[in-house]
Amino acid sequence: xxxxxxxxxxxxxxxxxxxxxxxxxxxxxxxxxxxxxxxxxxxxxxxxxxxxxxxxxxxxxxxxxxxxxxxxxxxxxxxxxxxxxxxxxxxxxxxxxxxxxxxxxxxxxxxxxxxxxxxxxxxxxxxxxxxxxxxxxxxxxxxxxxxxxxxxxxxxxxxxxxxxxxxxxxxxxxxxxxxxxxxxxxxxxxxxxxxxxxxxxxxxxxxxxxxxxxxxxxxxxxxxxxxxxxxxxxxxxxxxxxxxxxxxxxxxxxxxxxxxxxxxxxxxxxxxxxxxxxxxxxxxxxxxxxxxxxxxxxxxxxxxxxxxxxxxxxxxxxxxxxxxxxxxxxxxxxxxxxxxxxxxxxxxxxxxxxxxxxxxxxxxxxxxxxxxxxxxxxxxxxxxxxxxxxxxxxxxxxxxxxxxxxxxxxxxxxxxxxxxxxxxxxxxxxxxxxxxxxxxxxxxxxxxxxxxxxxxxxxxxxxxxxxxxxxxxxxxxxxxxxxxxxxxxxxxxxxxxxxxxxxxxxxxxxxxxxxxxxxxxxxxxxxxxxxxxxxxxxxxxxxxxxxxxxxxxxxxxxxxxxxxxxxxxxxxxxxxxxxxxxxxxxxxxxxxxxxxxxxxxxxxxxxxxxxxxxxxxxxxx
Numbered sequence: 001x002x003x004x005x006x007x008x009x010x011x012x013x014x015x016x017x018x019x020x021x022x023x024x025x026x027x028x029x030x031x032x033x034x035x036x037x038x039x040x041x042x043x044x045x046x047x048x049x050x051x052x053x054x055x056x057x058x059x060x061x062x063x064x065x066x067x068x069x070x071x072x073x074x075x076x077x078x079x080x081x082x083x084x085x086x087x088x089x090x091x092x093x094x095x096x097x098x099x100x101x102x103x104x105x106x107x108x109x110x111x112x113x114x115x116x117x118x119x120x121x122x123x124x125x126x127x128x129x130x131x132x133x134x135x136x137x138x139x140x141x142x143x144x145x146x147x148x149x150x151x152x153x154x155x156x157x158x159x160x161x162x163x164x165x166x167x168x169x170x171x172x173x174x175x176x177x178x179x180x181x182x183x184x185x186x187x188x189x190x191x192x193x194x195x196x197x198x199x200x201x202x203x204x205x206x207x208x209x210x211x212x213x214x215x216x217x218x219x220x221x222x223x224x225x226x227x228x229x230x231x232x233x234x235x236x237x238x239x240x241x242x243x244x245x246x247x248x249x250x251x252x253x254x255x256x257x258x259x260x261x262x263x264x265x266x267x268x269x270x271x272x273x274x275x276x277x278x279x280x281x282x283x284x285x286x287x288x289x290x291x292x293x294x295x296x297x298x299x300x301x302x303x304x305x306x307x308x309x310x311x312x313x314x315x316x317x318x319x320x321x322x323x324x325x326x327x328x329x330x331x332x333x334x335x336x337x338x339x340x341x342x343x344x345x346x347x348x349x350x351x352x353x354x355x356x357x358x359x360x361x362x363x364x365x366x367x368x369x370x371x372x373x374x375x376x377x378x379x380x381x382x383x384x385x386x387x388x389x390x391x392x393x394x395x396x397x398x399x400x401x402x403x404x405x406x407x408x409x410x411x412x413x414x415x416x417x418x419x420x421x422x423x424x425x426x427x428x429x430x431x432x433x434x435x436x437x438x439x440x441x442x443x444x445x446x447x448x449x450x451x452x453x454x455x456x457x458x459x460x461x462x463x464x465x466x467x468x469x470x471x472x473x474x475x476x477x478x479x480x481x482x483x484x485x486x487x488x489x490x491x492x493x494x495x496x497x498x499x500x501x502x503x504x505x506x507x508x509x510x511x512x513x514x515x516x517x518x519x520x521x522x523x524x525x526x527x528x529x530x531x532x533x534x535x536x537x538x539x540x541x542x543x544x545x546x547x548x549x550x551x552x553x554x555x556x557x558x559x560x561x562x563x564x565x566x567x568x569x570x571x572x573x574x575x576x577x578x579x580x581x582x583x584x585x586x587x588x589x590x591x592x593x594x595x596x597x598x599x600x601x602x603x604x605x606x607x608x609x610x611x612x613x614x615x616x617x618x619x620x621x
Contacts, residue, residue, distance in 0.1 A: 021520045024452070024528050028190050029505060037189035038503075042510030043496050049079045050396075050501055051187050053209040055286075060216040060273065063175045063290055066160040069118075074152040076144075076184045084144040087152075088193040089129075089136045091115050092179030095200045096161050100133055103201040103459075109162035115182065118155035134198040135185070154182055165200070166359040166368065173221075174291035176357045176368050179204075181286070186398075188501055196400045196456050203399035203406075204392075206284035208499055213286050216275045220265050222257065222296060224289040224316050224353050226365045227280030235274040240267050247298035248312055253328045256296040259319040263293065280364070282499060284393055287363035289355040295319045301332040303339040304346035311335050311347050317356035321371045323378035327354040330379045334386040334417065342416045343390055343409075343490055352389075354382055362388035362410075380418060380430065387413035395494060396501045403455040403462070405504060408470025411435055415471070415608075428608055435468040440533055440610045448530045452504060472533075472559075472609060473526035479560040480522070480579045481515060489514045521583055522558060531556030534612040535604050538588075540619045546594040549602060549619075553589075558582035559609040563591065568598040568621075 025033075032038045036045040054077075059070035078084055094100055097114035120129040122140060129138055144150050160175050161168035167178035179198075186194040186205050194205050215223045223235075232241045240257055247254040257267045268274055280286065298314040313331040317324030331354055339346045349365050357368040360381050367385035372378050390413075391406035392399050399406055418427035439447050446461035451469050458465055478486040492514040493507060508523045525531065534555030541548050549563065563575040581589055593599075601620040604611070611617055 021518075021524060023505065023508060023520050023524055025505060029503065032190040032503075035189065038506060040509060041513040042493070042506050042508070044500055044506075047081075048500070049081070049189065050207065051079050051184075052077050052207055053184055055181070055183070055209055055211045055213075057181050057211065057286070058214045058216075059177075059180070059288075061160075061175070061177065061288070061290055062218060063160070063169070063173050063221065063292075064218075066162070066169060066175075067157065068160060068177065068180060069157040070181060071153070071155045072181055074154070074184065075149050076152065077149045078144045078146060078187075080187060080189070081146050082187075083146065084140070084187065086140055087138045087144075087150070088185045088187075088195060089138055090134065090179075090183050090185045090194075090198070091131055091136055092134055092198050093158050093167075094131060094134050095198055097132070101197055101199060103199045107163065112159040112161050115156050115158050118157060119153070120155075121153040123151055124153075135195050152184075156182060164358050166361050170291075170357050174294060175289075176355060176359070177288040177290070178361075178363060178368070179285075180288070183209075186501070188398075190503065191401075194398075194400065198400075201462070202455055203403060204285070205398040205400045206396065208282050208284055208396060210281040211279065211283065211286050213278045213280075213288075214275050215278070215288055215290070216273045217290055218292075219268055219270050219272060219274060220262070221274075221290055221292045222262075222268060222294065222316070223274075223276040224296075224314065224355060224366070225276070225278045226283065226286045226288075226363060227278035228350055230277040230279055231275075235269055235276050237267060237269065244298060247314075248300050249310065250299050251301065251332070253297050253299045256298050256314075259293065259295050262295070267296075283349075283364050284396060285364050287366045287368070289316055289353070289357075289366070289368070291316065293318075294356065297325070297328045299328050299332055301336050303335055305340075306346075309346070311349065312351040313354075314351065315354040315356075317354075318371070321356055323372055323375045324354065324356050326375055326379065327382060330382055331386065333421070334383050337417050337420060338387060338389070338413065341420070342413055342487075343494065344487060345390060345394070345491065345494060347389060348394055349389065352386060360385065362386075362393075364389075364393045376422065379421065380414065383417050383421075384410050384414040387417070390494065394499075395497045396499070398501065398503065399455070401454045401456055402504055403466035404451050404470035405502070405507065407466040408474060411467045411471035412474045415475075431608055432610055435471060436608060436610045439464040439468055440612050443532065443612075448532055450530055451527045469526075472557075475608065476526070476557075476559055476579045477511070477519075477522065485515055521586075522579065525556070525558045525582075525586060529556060532612055533557050533559055533606065533609050535559070535561060535606070536613070536616040537602065537604050537619050540599065540602055543592065545596070546592055547599055547602075549591040549593065551589050551591060551604065553582065553587050555612055556586065557609075558586055559606055561609065562605045562607065563593070564603045564605050565593065565595075565599065566601045567595070568600045571597070 036047040039045040054075040057072040094114040096112040243256045294316040300310040303311045315327035359368040362385040387410040391409040397406040415431045447464045493510040512519045532555040536552045538550040558579040565573045604617040
C-alpha cells in the first residue's frame with residue numbers, strides 16, 4: 001500500500017527569503033540539516049561526510065556453463081561520526097532466488113540459487129553469513145569506529161540466470177554481469193543503512209569506490225567492462241591490441257574485431273583462460289559483458305576542449321544487428337553533444353561501451369541496450385542511457401528512493417539532444433507520445449501522486465513520476481529562468497554535488513540560492529502536489545486598448561504556454577507565457593492583449609505540456 005504524503009507546510013530551516021513558502025520536509029531529512037551535514041543554501045554542509053571503499057575483485061566467468069566464481073577484498077572506510085556495529089551487504093543477484101520479494105512473476109529461466117558464499121572473513125575472522133535476500137546484515141565482533149576501516153575477504157559463486165534482463169545470459173555464449181559482486185551498501189547522513197529491498201524494478205544507490213576488477217574468461221571470449229583495460233597486449237593478439245589502441249585517437253569507426261575474425265579464433269590470446277584487468281576510481285559500480293561472437297567497433301571523440309581529452313566509444317553486438325553498426329558514431333555524437341551543450345559538462349570518464357542485451361539500462365561507462373529494427377529509436381534509447389552519466393554517476397543519486405532525480409534529467413536530455421538530431425517537430429512528437437500522452441490522457445490514481453513520493457513506495461505511477469513529470473518540471477524551470485540562468489543554476493548544483501549524494505532538497509535549495517530567487521512556490525507546485533496539466537480559457541472580453549483573457553488552471557501545474565491569436569483580418573500572433581505568470585495565483589490569471597485589431601480566435605497551446613482537456617483551450621468569435 002502506498003502511504004499518502006502529508007503536504008502541510010512545516011517549519012524548515014532554510015528559507016531563502018523571510019516569510020517565504022516552505023517545502024514539506026520529512027523528519028529524517030530535517031535532522032540532516034540540524035546536524036549540519038546539509039546546508040540551507042543547497043551546498044553540502046560543513047559536517048557532510050560519506051563512506052567509501054576499495055574493492056579488489058577477481059572473478060572467473062564461464063558463459064557456456066553459466067558459472068561465475070569470485071573472490072574479493074574490500075576495505076570499507078567509515079567516514080561517518082557513528083560507531084557501526086554491523087554492516088549491510090547488498091546481494092542483488094539474490095533477486096533470482098525462489099521466494100525472494102520482487103515486483104513481478106519469475107519463470108523457471110529467471111530463477112537460480114542466488115549467491116552462495118564460499119568464505120566470509122571480517123578482519124581475518126571467519127563469519128557464517130547467510131545469503132537469503134538482497135540485503136544481508138553482517139555483525140562485527142569489534143565495532144567500526146568513526147574514521148576507521150574494516151577489511152572483508154569474501155569468496156562466492158553463482159549461476160548466471162538463463163533469462164536476461166538487466167543481467168544474465170543473452171545467448172548461449174554471451175552474458176552481461178551487473179550487480180555480480182557482494183558490496184557494502186550506502187550508509188548515509190539522513191537514512192543510515194540503505195536497506196531497501198531490490199525488487200527488480202527500482203534502481204540503485206551506491207557509494208563512490210575505487211575498483212580493480214580481474215575477469216578470467218576462456219580463450220576466444222572478449223570481455224568488456226567498466227573502467228580502463230590495463231593489459232590489452234596480454235589478452236589480445238597483437239593486431240587487435242593495435243586496432244584498439246588506434247581507436248583511442250580516431251574519429252572514424254575502427255572494426256577492432258569482425259565476426260569472421262572471432263569465428264576464426266584470431267582475436268584473443270590462446271591461453272585456456274585469459275585474465276582481463278580493469279581499473280576505475282571514484283565510481284559507483286562495475287559491469288561486465290562477455291561474448292565469443294560479438295563484433296567489436298570503436299572510435300573516440302574530444303569531450304573536453306580545454307584539455308583536448310578524448311573519450312573512447314565502443315560497441316559490442318551481433319553482426320546481424322544493423323542498429324548497433326551505428327552505435328559507435330551515434331555514441332560519439334552523444335558524448336560530444338552532452339559535453340558541449342546540455343548539461344554542457346565534459347564527459348567525465350575515459351570510455352563508454354554500448355553492449356547489445358535486453359535491458360535498456362545504464363551503468364558507469366556502459367549501457368546494456370536492446371536491438372530494434374528502428375535505427376533512430378535505438379539511437380534515442382542509447383542517448384537516454386548515456387545521458388545517465390551525469391545523473392546518477394557524476395552525482396550519486398539515490399535512485400532507489402528518488403528516481404526522478406536521475407530519470408527525469410535523462411528524459412530531459414533525450415529531448416534536447418533528439419531535437420539536434422532529428423529536428424524539433426519529430427523530437428517533440430516522440431517525447432509527447434512516449435513520455436506525456438499516457439499520463440495526461442489516461443491517468444490512474446497512482447500516476448497523480450506527488451513526484452516527491454519515494455520511488456520505493458510507487459507501483460503504477462513509477463514511470464510517470466520518475467520520467468515524464470519531473471522532466472516537464474525541468475523544462476518549465478528552463479523556460480522560466482531562460483537558458484543562461486538555467487545553465488548557471490544546473491552547473492552550480494552539479495559542481496556542488498559531484499561525487500556526493502544529493503537529495504531533492506539539495507536540488508531545490510541550490511537552484512534557489514544560485515539564481516537568487518525563492519523558487520519554493522515552483523518546487524512545491526511541481527513536486528509536492530497531485531496536480532496535472534489542464535488549462536481552460538474561460539473568457540475573452542474587450543478591454544481598453546485590447547482584450548482580457550481569463551484563464552483557469554484546472555489541473556494545477558504551473559506550465560508555460562503560448563497564446564495563439566488570430567485577428568479578424570487573418571493576421572496571427574503568438575504570445576509566449578512563462579510559468580512566472582502563475583507565481584502570485586496558481587489557480588487563475590488574467591492576461592491582457594494590447595491591440596487595436598478585432599480578435600477572431602484565441603487558443604492556448606502548451607506544446608510538450610500536453611493539456612488534459614484541449615476542448616476548452618480555444619475561444620472564437
